[in-house]
Amino acid sequence: MESREGIGFGRSVATLVVAAVLVCAAASLARSVFEPLAAALFIMGIVWPAQKWLQSRLPKLAALAITILFTTLICLAFASVAAWAFGRVGHFLVADAARYQAFYERAVMWLDGHGVEIAGLWAEHFNVSWLLGAMQYVTGRANSLLSFWLIAIVYVVLGLIEIDDFRRRIDRLENRTAARVLLEGSAATAAKFRKYLLVRTQMSIVTGVLVGLFAGITGLPFAFEWGVIAFVLNYIPFIGPFIATLFPTLLAMTQFESWPAVFGIFACLNIIQFVVGSYIEPRVAGASVSISPLVVLFAIFLWTFLWGLFGTFIGVPIMLAILTFCGEHPSTRWIAELLGGPVEAKSAQP
Known part of the structure; x- marks a missing residue:
């Protein structure tokens, strides 16, 4: 009996793995279709309570127009502030690229003198052309965002118009289990979004304020811009905070003559990120949106590989939605329990 259960469980796991691989392949091949759809579903989950409240007081189309207007304004404000901060720092780095090249060449010579052979290979890749190429890639991606968000907004408009009708269709399904999973899973996913x-x-604001204040106190140039960059990148767990500490450290290398000062800045910025991300955030978030840190990191790398920059931002919400729907059905609940957040150890019963 146990062997049959084991075989059945193994087949279920194999089926899930094959299905996951096929879904990832489809998501990668049709990314131009699924990317704006994923963004639209995420936005709909966020703005639906406001849309529902407005619909109870205004005509449906008027409520929809207000919701879309405010959503667009918020997205534009966020993108504009981020582009301004990255643009200010990026122009400075490009203008000062020769100085960084000379700095790294001196560092490579010192490392080569102490037997670190890999330093020469690193120097071949870190140069002015590499930096300019990275900036051009970011600029090209920014230009393609317009069509992406236009399609996403169209999805949001159509989705908000039909959401009530779609809910009634699900409620009329003969398969009551599927109807329950879809309705309760969608509501729970939107609440978790x-x-x-x-x-x-909240944590991005706290991180941005602390990083900006620290940069201003230590005399690091572009203190306000570093605060904004820390605020923006904090929306990407793990990787974003690390990048937000790496770039100010690179700037400090050419602004301060003392290596202890550079290492001190890097250490203090990481302490800020660690305290906010590992101590304050879990207590504010609670268990409702808890996911295993390993799963979070895997989701970021997976969806970045599949969808690039957008996948970096949306990877964790997608994983959050998958685990939420898995938790709504008995046959897949074990996945949500296995990949969820840390479980507190229960005290021994007397």
């Missing part, structure tokens, strides 16, 4: 975005925004 809102909680996730609220917590990340």
Whole structure:
């Protein structure tokens, strides 16, 4: 009996793995279709309570127009502030690229003198052309975002118009289990999206303020811009905070003559990120949006590989949605329990 259960479980796991691989392949091949759809579903989960509240007081189309207007304004404000901060720092780095090249050449010579052979290979790749190429790639991606967000907004408009009708269609399904999973899973996922975005925004603000204040106190140039960059990148767990500490450290290398000062800045910035991300955020977020850190990191790398820059931002919400729907059905609940957040150890019963 146990062997049959084991075989059945193994087949279920194999089926899930094959299905996951096929879904990832489809998502990668049709990314131009699924990327704006994923963004639209995420936005709909965030703004639906406001849309529902407005619909109870205004005509449906008027409520929809207000919701879309405010959503667009918020997205434009976020993108404009991020582009301004990255643009200010990026122009400075490009203008000062020769100085960084000379600095790294001196560092490579010192490392080669102490037997670190890999330093020469690193020097071949870190140069002015590499930096300019990276900036051109970011600029090219920014230009393609316009069509992406136009399609996403169209999805949001159509989705908000039909959401009530779609809910009634699901409720009329003969398969009551499927109807329950879809309705309860969608409601729970939308609630977790809102909680996730609220917590990340709060922690991003705290991180941005602390990083900006620290940069200003230490005399690091572009203190306000570093605060904004830390605020933006904090929406990407793990990788974003690390990048937000790496770039100010690179700037400090050419601004301060003392290596202890550079290492001190890097260490203090990481302490800020660690305290906010590992101590404050879990207590604010609670268990409702808790996911295993290993799963979070895997989701970021996977969706970045599949969808590039957008996948970096949306990877964790997608994983959050998958685990939420898995938790709604008995046959897949074990996946949500296995990949969820840390479980507190229960005290021994007397």
